[in-house]
Amino acid sequence: MKANGTLIFLTDFGSCDWYVASMKAAALTANKSVQILDITHEISPGSVSEGSFVLDRCYHDFPAGTTFVVVVDPGVGTYRSPLIIITDDYAFVGPDNGVLYPVVNKLCIQHCIRIESPEWMGKKTSNTFHGRDIFAPAGSHLAAGKSVTEAGPSVESIVQFEFPKPVRQDSRMTGRFLYFDRFGNGLTNLLSEHLDTQALAGLRIGETVFPLAKTFGEVEVGDPVCYWGSSGFLEVAIRDGNAKERFQFTENTTTEPVYEN
Amino acid sequence: MKANGTLIFLTDFGSCDWYVASMKAAALTANKSVQILDITHEISPGSVSEGSFVLDRCYHDFPAGTTFVVVVDPGVGTYRSPLIIITDDYAFVGPDNGVLYPVVNKLCIQHCIRIESPEWMGKKTSNTFHGRDIFAPAGSHLAAGKSVTEAGPSVESIVQFEFPKPVRQDSRMTGRFLYFDRFGNGLTNLLSEHLDTQALAGLRIGETVFPLAKTFGEVEVGDPVCYWGSSGFLEVAIRDGNAKERFQFTENTTTEPVYEN
Amino acid sequence: MKANGTLIFLTDFGSCDWYVASMKAAALTANKSVQILDITHEISPGSVSEGSFVLDRCYHDFPAGTTFVVVVDPGVGTYRSPLIIITDDYAFVGPDNGVLYPVVNKLCIQHCIRIESPEWMGKKTSNTFHGRDIFAPAGSHLAAGKSVTEAGPSVESIVQFEFPKPVRQDSRMTGRFLYFDRFGNGLTNLLSEHLDTQALAGLRIGETVFPLAKTFGEVEVGDPVCYWGSSGFLEVAIRDGNAKERFQFTENTTTEPVYEN
Known part of the structure; x- marks a missing residue:
């Protein structure tokens, strides 16, 4: 460098x-x-x-x-x-x-x-x-x-830390939230490599399905939506609203992909 | 530029x-x-x-x-x-x-x-x-x-947005708040062009009159005051206090100029 | 300069x-x-x-x-x-x-x-x-x-302000808090010059003794500790916790040094 x-x-x-x-x-x-x-x-x-x-x-x-x-x-x-x-x-x-x-x-x-x-x-x-x-x-x-x-001596190994990964339940990956941002949008730990992205239709969290979209604009104001965020994670949001507050999400809330039939 | x-x-x-x-x-x-x-x-x-x-x-x-x-x-x-x-x-x-x-x-x-x-x-x-x-x-x-x-093509017109203007009721202008700052001071939408600045004595909001002053120092600590703010708007404050919190002002609160008799 | x-x-x-x-x-x-x-x-x-x-x-x-x-x-x-x-x-x-x-x-x-x-x-x-x-x-x-x-005329004297000093009660200094930081750590007004630093064993605040340590690591997670802070003041904290919130400290809370027998 x-x-x-x-x-x-x-x-x-x-x-x-x-x-x-x-x-x-x-x-x-x-x-x-x-x-x-x-x-x-x-x-x-x-x-x-x-x-x-x-x-x-x-x-x-x-x-x-x-x-x-x-x-x-x-x-x-x-x-x-x-x-x-x-x-x-x-x-x-x-x-x-x-x-x-x-x-x-x-x-x-x-x-x-x-x-x-x-x-x-x-x-x-x-x-x-x-x-x-x-x-x-x-x-x-x-x-x-x-x-x-x-500056000092070389170090051979350092303390490790990893973000929680999605877990496979039956035949499907179950994700969870890694972070909530200022807007109440939730970043899950689901990356494209974890999912069948061709067939992905949305995320189910509790009783709500967040349909997959490219932009917020594809759903109505106040409606749930999920999308591939700028960080590469699958994210969920309420258009012009705060998903974390509305659904009282926590970092332990689980998310389950929904696929097209 | x-x-x-x-x-x-x-x-x-x-x-x-x-x-x-x-x-x-x-x-x-x-x-x-x-x-x-x-x-x-x-x-x-x-x-x-x-x-x-x-x-x-x-x-x-x-x-x-x-x-x-x-x-x-x-x-x-x-x-x-x-x-x-x-x-x-x-x-x-x-x-x-x-x-x-x-x-x-x-x-x-x-x-x-x-x-x-x-x-x-x-x-x-x-x-x-x-x-x-x-x-x-x-x-x-x-x-x-x-x-x-x-960078790209010229644009002929853009989306318009205007701050709410004072409204005339009977013979007087009625203002409202455009903004509250960290100190709880309220910036109204009243500019000098809207008012008879020579005769202006203060602002009435609800049952309280905020007397016009040049500086906070002209009123006692804890007393209401109004003044021409650094942005040109007529502002209201409590000296060393928080006017928004004390009076529970909102952006829909209306303000009415008070003139000298 | x-x-x-x-x-x-x-x-x-x-x-x-x-x-x-x-x-x-x-x-x-x-x-x-x-x-x-x-x-x-x-x-x-x-x-x-x-x-x-x-x-x-x-x-x-x-x-x-x-x-x-x-x-x-x-x-x-x-x-x-x-x-x-x-x-x-x-x-x-x-x-x-x-x-x-x-x-x-x-x-x-x-x-x-x-x-x-x-x-x-x-x-x-x-x-x-x-x-x-x-x-x-x-x-x-x-x-x-x-x-x-x-820039302007010289000024002979300016307005004075001093932080509250520790007070002597009987034969001991009693301190108070000057500041609480983001972590809920409390900075007292006790400096080394106020205390018998050789014999100092901790600070008593209410019924809790905060034992003196060099680093947070000398006490268990969740335990109280006091230490000479980076500013030279005697500070109190809860390891990995918020002392101000747990003990509801205010700036009027008094602190009393504890010495070894």
């Missing part, structure tokens, strides 16, 4: 406190000319799965050479390692708690390093704010193109 | 998901050196009127040459057109659903174009995420100064 | 309206090349103490030469002065209502100036939006290195 100077933050720090600002300040201190952008800081506190899912949805939209700092780190101050993982096109910095796993597991990893060198950290140290003291400075150095080989 | 490299986003995507990040990523992919800022992403889901109102309040504060990408797009994937509208001082990108109308309707339009050229879009395509796939790349190209004439 | 071109905003404007965008637009209008970042805009409306506390937690993380614009200004439009305060390493812009006091009071002040020159303001003027019309343009000029001496 050839760093392009862009540093992207994804955390569960929220937007009310000073934590995000302190991280960005530490990044600017390490490298004044870094270009900083955010994915979100509203990951549910400590939710490694949610952080991982959001990263997986959008990292590939960024130009090659982009560096990501991901801090969803309920184990801060314990013995989990701070990691740098460099792939062909991107660099990732974050705790070794699985949050980076789903993304890097499908990429070609060039380096996987435990951050140990003080040269890669900030001047301050704490037991509770590695975002500021370790992850942001390391990310900023990466974004500036600093050679990673002196 | 001569583009100044600045790209401003205004959407209803919220700040919790990855949608805003994916849009910005697509903008950076199209034009690495674009300067990105946000108005807000907290427009109520699908509210064309709210998106339009917020854009109208602040676009003119930006330097000439700024490009705006506005994505409040409940009809994404249907046949509404993706538009580029260039005025003397600014460029606007967004769906043809009225959200750009109140702003561009009062400006001098140089070009109004339906985005059709793949050169102006991103590499990905979807039926549900034109913010990433069309609007952000197009905005980024505009911000970089790309000539718009090859 | 030698300005480094970076301008940081901290306000109570929220993230839903256009106020932050208008401020940034005014900053760009004054100085196109300024680098803009945010601390937060979610300070509770009008809370000078909260704005001040958040600024105090993170300003020192930014590189020397950074300019801060702080707008928590319930008295906008009254006779409070708009201030520029320049210290050895930083520049601060904001209303003279105490919000800058806790930070600048401990720094070496080079200049303290009341903004009066129209050259330092924006082109628009209003009685209710000095963030856009005065503070942002002034901050942008400072960030660009404009000499402050012509």
Whole structure:
């Protein structure tokens, strides 16, 4: 990877406190000319799965050479390692708690390093704010193109985490929800590879069938619909409404494909 | 318009998901050196009127040459057109659903174009995420100064939308609220042109009179006040309080000017 | 101070309206090349103490030469002065209502100036939006290195504000909470200088003892813990939980140090 100077933050720090600002300040201190952008800081506190899912949805939209700092780190101050993982096109910095796993597991990893060198950290140290003291400075150095080989020792294996996969019941795949977005649309874990896409007619959830459509516009306002979302997952929605609220979906709600007769 | 490299986003995507990040990523992919800022992403889901109102309040504060990408797009994937509208001082990108109308309707339009050229879009395509796939790349190209004439065909007319105007009852104008801000202050649709500003003494809403003042400081803490706001509208507030909550104002609440005897 | 071109905003404007965008637009209008970042805009409306506390937690993380614009200004439009305060390493812009006091009071002040020159303001003027019309343009000029001496007259004294200090009851210090963060962690006003840190074993709050630890990892998930936070204050938390919600802490809750026998 050839760093392009862009540093992207994804955390569960929220937007009310000073934590995000302190991280960005530490990044600017390490490298004044870094270009900083955010994915979100509203990951549910400590939710490694949610952080991982959001990263997986959008990292590939960024130009090659982009560096990501991901801090969803309920184990801060314990013995989990701070990691740098460099792939062909991107660099990732974050705790070794699985949050980076789903993304890097499908990429070609060039380096996987435990951050140990003080040269890669900030001047301050704490037991509770590695975002500021370790992850942001390391990310900023990466974004500036600093050679990673002196950041610390190589790591052979990292903590694994996987999103729940669809399960086969009798002869059919049953999916569940991985995520609900702001609009109340639900992203299932059903990909085209799990289904007979030629015959797929919709999704049954409880007593409601969400008919498959190409766009929301194919159903009436207020009607249920399912569609292949921009992330490749089968998604469900209410046109101009909030499906999660109306049907009280949870992440444990199961979804069953409906096929044409 | 001569583009100044600045790209401003205004959407209803919220700040919790990855949608805003994916849009910005697509903008950076199209034009690495674009300067990105946000108005807000907290427009109520699908509210064309709210998106339009917020854009109208602040676009003119930006330097000439700024490009705006506005994505409040409940009809994404249907046949509404993706538009580029260039005025003397600014460029606007967004769906043809009225959200750009109140702003561009009062400006001098140089070009109004339906985005059709793949050169102006991103590499990905979807039926549900034109913010990433069309609007952000197009905005980024505009911000970089790309000539718009090859983006697509000219459009003769666009979908219209207007904010509700004050109505005359007997001999007086009756206003209503167009917007409530974070502080609970209410912006009415009453402009100086609607009222006898020399004789204006306040606004009556229900049984409460909000006396006209130049600043909050002219009334006691906790007292109602009305004033000509920074946007030119007559606004009502409670000094150091939340008028919307206290009086349970809605957008249908009517306001009636009170004149000196 | 030698300005480094970076301008940081901290306000109570929220993230839903256009106020932050208008401020940034005014900053760009004054100085196109300024680098803009945010601390937060979610300070509770009008809370000078909260704005001040958040600024105090993170300003020192930014590189020397950074300019801060702080707008928590319930008295906008009254006779409070708009201030520029320049210290050895930083520049601060904001209303003279105490919000800058806790930070600048401990720094070496080079200049303290009341903004009066129209050259330092924006082109628009209003009685209710000095963030856009005065503070942002002034901050942008400072960030660009404009000499402050012509901005207005020197000010001899400014409005003071101090965070509540621990109080001595019998022979012991009793603290209280200054802030609760997104995670429900509570920052007390107890610093190491207030306590016998060698003998400190924890904090008693109501009937619960929060044992002192170096990291969250020293206690079980769901257990209470106290620790010296990244800001130097003694903080309390529930590991992987929300202490504020569980114990219904408020800013008036008192905390009492527990020492080893």
